[in-house]
Amino acid sequence: MTQTENTTESRQEKHLNRYERNKIEAWKQLDTPLSNRKIAKKLGRANQTIHTEIKDGTVRQIKRQVQNDKTYEYESFVYSADAGQAAYEKAREFSRKKSKWMDAPDFMAYTDQQMKQEKHSPDVVIGRAKKRNLFHHEEIPCTTTLYNYIDLCLMETRNIDLHLKTRRNTKTARTRKNKTMLGELIEKHPDIVDKRERFGDWEIDTVNGLRLGKDEALLTLTERKTRYEVIIKIDGKASDPVNRALTTLKEAAGKDFELLFKTITSDNGVEFSGLIDLLKDITAVYFTHPYSSWERGTNENHNGIIRRFIPKVTRMADVSLRTIRRVQDWMNNLPRKILNYTTPRECLIEELSQLALSI
Structure with missing residues (x-):
């Protein structure tokens, strides 16, 4: 159904960028720092987004001051755009599950050997490895994923090495005359x-x-x-x-x-x-x-x-x-x-x- 009264503006970039983080840092370093709500309003962001960003990007600072031959340390917590960006990049790195082929080189080598030399199909390789517990279950992808790895050229095996994938073809029906029957059908x-x-x-x-x-x-x-x-x-x-x-x-x-x-x-x-x-x-x-x-x-x-x-x-x-x-x-x-x-x-x-x- 089409929404004709929708007034929400779409955002192409949903994540905070480096420019916005620098502005947050500047606003937090003012003599009278802006509140999280005001910053969210200025950037057009949700309050929770700004709250989470400042929480992740806040670092501990220690300042030393010498008075009367004595050194005093002062602890403070401030928001840093660099720290916020680093926290964001680290979160993005672990936000997607790694492909199994990256963490299972032994299994991928075994799969190539089975398909190229032993001429086994991808499904047979997967099923046999699971049945015999040759590798940890987390290292073994499903059959569809293994076919995708081959299509993406992530392995030594190519589609030309898979016999059935290159020989399938469609056949047209033909009408033929009857033939002599040799015995019981x-x-x-x-x-x-x-x-x-x-x-x-x-x-x-x-x-x-x-x-x-x-x-x-x-x-x-x-x-x-x-x-x-x-x-x-x-x-x-x-x-x-x-x-x-x-x-x-x-x-x-x-x-x-x-x-x-x-x-x-x-x-x-x-x-x-x-x-x-x-x-x-x-x-x-x-x-x-x-x-x-x-x-x-x-x-x-x-x-x-x-x-x-x-x-x-x-x-x-x-x-x-x-x-x-x-x-x-x-x-x-x-x-x-x-x-x-x-x-x-x-x-x-x-x-x-x-x-x-x-x-």
């Missing part, structure tokens, strides 16, 4: 799979190398509850290499395979056309709707993480098994906010210990 799987309350529900996909010509590929499996990732290098994006990789995995797990793999969800790619026959009577297999990769979003997100280390158009045949193992280990040792800043590997160990107790 995802909506038929048990509700417990959606709730992520049970260990053993996996999402599967392939990560390709070159689009043209023959090249190898990666078979990726992501456990929904723990976010544990398994990456297997296969001969190509086809049904036979996928079946061979899963057969090897099944043989390695032995009789425990059905405990570790209760369900598997994949898309309708031809490379997964043999899943149902391969895992019949062992593991339930479900398929997403055509062109609906978001229905197995955990696995898609993990594939995006893999692309940080193995970009598109990389010849997968040239990627060593050692490199793939390092990527897998990095992902499984990455603290996750959704896991309360524990790692997928830590969650997997806990789940396996519970399975051992139940067997």
Whole structure:
């Protein structure tokens, strides 16, 4: 609402300045000093403002006088513009809370190392530091503040070092024709799979190398509850290499395979056309709707993480098994906010210990 009868004059400078303090000092040194109220009226200030200023700027003076070979000391209290200005500047210095980055150099160095070398996100760095009590709580800012520090170039880390901040883009919707369905759709799987309350529900996909010509590929499996990732290098994006990789995995797990793999969800790619026959009577297999990769979003997100280390158009045949193992280990040792800043590997160990107790 607009106030049309407002008669209060606004002041651009609300604090007393040096010029006004000098005038106060002169008025207080007159033979008949002005009262605080008169000074406030002359300066157009509140009475309390002048009272506080004189209280803060008053100093103790001692004068010595010699009479009849004796020295006498006289004590007096007078207002000093210099003392008032010094008190004001000191109060202003402590009126604003210092930024945490100024008082926590060890934490800032740790944060730079985690984001630049370990490739952890700002939120993961903050959450993990709090969970492990690595620093005093007053030294650790919130995630938003840490992003602000990066934007203001107060750290060695720059936005270009943050993977997700530079790869987000908008996508337009496209209408596509239907596609062949390989089996039961995802909506038929048990509700417990959606709730992520049970260990053993996996999402599967392939990560390709070159689009043209023959090249190898990666078979990726992501456990929904723990976010544990398994990456297997296969001969190509086809049904036979996928079946061979899963057969090897099944043989390695032995009789425990059905405990570790209760369900598997994949898309309708031809490379997964043999899943149902391969895992019949062992593991339930479900398929997403055509062109609906978001229905197995955990696995898609993990594939995006893999692309940080193995970009598109990389010849997968040239990627060593050692490199793939390092990527897998990095992902499984990455603290996750959704896991309360524990790692997928830590969650997997806990789940396996519970399975051992139940067997």
